[in-house]
Each structure stands twice: as C-alpha cells, then as structure tokens.
Amino acid sequence: MNDEQKLLEFEAKVNRNEKIEPKDWMPEAYRKNLVRMMSQHAHSEIVGMLPEGNWITRAPSLRRKIVLLAKIQDEAGHGLYLYSAAETLGASREEMLDDLHTGKAKYSSIFNYPTLNWADMGAIGWLVDGAAMVNQVSLMGTSYGPYSRAMVRICREEAFHNRQGYEIIAKMCSGTDQQREMAQDALNRYWGPSIMMFGPSDKDSPHSAQALKWKIKSETNDSLRQKFITQTVPQAHARGLTIPDKDLKFNEETKQWEYSEPNWDEFFNVIKGNGPLNKLRVKTRKDAHDNGKWVRDAAEAYAKKNATRNVA
Numbered sequence: 558m559n560d561e562q563k564l565l566e567f568e569a570k571v572n573r574n575e576k577i578e579p580k581d582w583m584p585e586a587y588r589k590n591l592v593r594m595m596s597q598h599a600h601s602e603i604v605g606m607l608p609e610g611n612w613i614t615r616a617p618s619l620r621r622k623i624v625l626l627a628k629i630q631d632e633a634g635h636g637l638y639l640y641s642a643a644e645t646l647g648a649s650r651e652e653m654l655d656d657l658h659t660g661k662a663k664y665s666s667i668f669n670y671p672t673l674n675w676a677d678m679g680a681i682g683w684l685v686d687g688a689a690m691v692n693q694v695s696l697m698g699t700s701y702g703p704y705s706r707a708m709v710r711i712c713r714e715e716a717f718h719n720r721q722g723y724e725i726i727a728k729m730c731s732g733t734d735q736q737r738e739m740a741q742d743a744l745n746r747y748w749g750p751s752i753m754m755f756g757p758s759d760k761d762s763p764h765s766a767q768a769l770k771w772k773i774k775s776e777t778n779d780s781l782r783q784k785f786i787t788q789t790v791p792q793a794h795a796r797g798l799t800i801p802d803k804d805l806k807f808n809e810e811t812k813q814w815e816y817s818e819p820n821w822d823e824f825f826n827v828i829k830g831n832g833p834l835n836k837l838r839v840k841t842r843k844d845a846h847d848n849g850k851w852v853r854d855a856a857e858a859y860a861k862k863n864a865t866r867n868v869a
C-alpha cells in the first residue's frame with residue numbers, strides 16, 4: 558500500500574471509532590500533534606503539583622493535609638501515565654522534559670498564577686480540576702488508544718479532586734464572614750484563568766480542525782468551555798457565591814449560561830511565558846529535576862545490576 562492508501566485506511570478506522578494503537582500506521586502530523594498535546598498534558602500535571610505543594614505544610618488540619626498530599630501524589634501519577642503514553646509514539650522522556658525546562662513546550666496556563674491562601678486550594682480543586690475533568694472526559698473518546706485509556710483512570714481520580722476542592726469552598730462558605738470573603742476572593746481570581754484553560758476560542762485555535770477530523774479531540778475548545786460554565790455556575794450560586802462576570806446570564810432557550818469573552822490578551826501573554834509565575838515554575842521544576850539526578854542514576858545502576866544477575 559502506498560501512503561495515500563494507508564491514509565484512507567487510517568481515516569476509515571478513525572471514522573469507525575476504532576482506536577489507533579502504537580504499532581499501527583499513522584500520518585506523521587497525527588503523531589506529532591499527539592506528542593505535542595500529550596507531553597503538554599503531562600507537563601501540566603507535574604507543574605500543577607507546585608502551587609498545591611506550597612500548601613502541604615500549611616494545611617489547616619491533619620485531615621486536610623492527608624487529602625492534599627494524596628491529591629498531589631495522584632497528579633504525579635497522571636504525569637507518569639501521560640509521559641509513558643507519549644513514549645509509545647516514539648518521544649523520549651529526556652527530550653520531553655528538556656522541552657519543558659527550556660521553555661519550548663507549554664503547560665497549562667492556569668499554573669502560572671499564585672496560590673495566596675488556603676481558599677485557593679479549594680478553588681483549584683473545584684474550578685481547575687473541574688475544568689480539567691470536563692476536558693478529559695471528552696478526551697476519553699480520543700482516537701489514540703493509550704491516551705484514551707490513560708484518561709479513564711485519570712478522570713476517576715479527578716472526580717475526587719474536584720469534590721475535595723468543592724468541599725473546602727463549601728465549608729468556608731458556611732463559616733465566618735472572613736472565610737466566605739476568602740472563598741469569594743479565590744473565585745474572583747481563579748474564574749477567568751479557569752475558563753481560559755480550554756484554550757483560545759475556536760476561530761483562533763490553529764490545531765482544532767485537524768484534531769477534530771482525526772478525532773484526537775472530540776469537542777471544540779468553546780464547546781467544552783460552555784459545558785464547564787453551565788455546570789459550575791449553579792454550584793457557585795448554591796453556596797451564595799457570585800461569578801465575577803457582569804454579563805453572565807441564563808439563556809432560557811438554549812439552557813446555557815452566556816458569559817463575557819475571556820481576556821485573551823492576558824491568556825496569550827501567559828502562554829508566551831510572561832504570566833505572573835512562569836519563570837519561577839519552570840525554574841522550580843528544573844531544579845527538582847537536577848536535584849533528582851542521583852535518584853535516577855541509582856535506579857539505573859540498580860536496574861543494570863539486576864539485568865546482569867538475571868542473565869547469569
């Protein structure tokens with residue numbers, strides 16, 4: 558078969574909703590787009606550990622500390638599944654990490670904002686994991702088998718993350734005036750960046766058309782953003798919180814909440830590396846990687862020693 562015939566067969570398979578597996582033939586653009594997206598997804602998971610990691614020692618109770626630790630460990634696990642899944646496409650772990658450390662590869666814009674107090678742990682779980690979950694449920698249907706299977710497990714864990722965040726916010730909303738104000742302030746700061754997590758609007762999303770055609774993505778950025786907003790607004794109202802958007806209104810006909818256009822100048826500035834904490838996040842990740850070299854060296858030496866023993 559020539560490449561044209563292979564492409565036709567590949568597209569027919571995608572259209573039959575069959576998964577593409579690592580050893581199947583695939584167009585180079587499909588492989589490249591997936592490596593870009595999956596490695597950025599993996600980077601987001603491990604960079605996402607940093608803002609929450611800052612609060613482990615300051616959690617307000619032992620229970621909160623244990624729950625936060627478990628959540629952060631889950632994020633590390635998600636990063637590992639996703640790096641492994643990207644490796645099935647021929648990407649090397651070293652290269653992917655190098656791209657993160659040199660600023661070549663992106664990670665989710667949301668993690669370039671600071672976490673100022675404990676209410677932000679609630680806002681991250683409720684809004685950030687909530688947004689991630691809407692996106693990832695849709696990605697369970699992605700056409701690439703290893704990515705789709707990683708999403709199934711990740712989504713189960715994200716559901717717990719989302720609930721723990723909402724529980725923190727709910728508890729603060731039923732507390733003192735100061736706690737309610739903290740919850741509202743966290744929502745005010747995290748709302749805009751959370752709705753930008755879904756990426757640029759459809760008309761400005763260069764990768765979407767091809768990704769939708771090959772079912773890498775099954776929904777557009779705007780459609781996922783709308784889903785998240787419609788699901789989250791009633792959760793805020795149920796706790797007496799106000800969404801910081803003066804144009805927010807419920808459309809009785811479509812049954813959707815209409816919202817103002819996100820601040821796209823801010824979004825593009827952040828993804829170019831100029832957000833409030835981009836430089837610090839990349840430096841912290843790179844330092845952690847460099848400081849962990851002795852662990853990787855020891856693990857490699859141990860594996861080599863065992864391999865020789867097994868041969869003998």
Ligand code: BYC
Binds near residue numbers: 601666
């Ligand atoms: N941040 O053509 P577009 C989590 C970039 S973490 C930064 O629409 P695409 C969690 C995009 O990469 C969950 N960059 O792209 C962890 C592209 O630039 P390049 C993270 C963004 O790929 C710890 C350009 O803008 N989830 O759950 O079709 C604690 C044009 O965009 C962003 C994922 O990564 C952004 N927000 O669609 C708590 C999900 N948005 O690459 C929680 C997997 C866009 O050409 N990824 N860009 O230089 C996706 O679903 C898609 O990649 C996106 C973007 C929807 C994000």
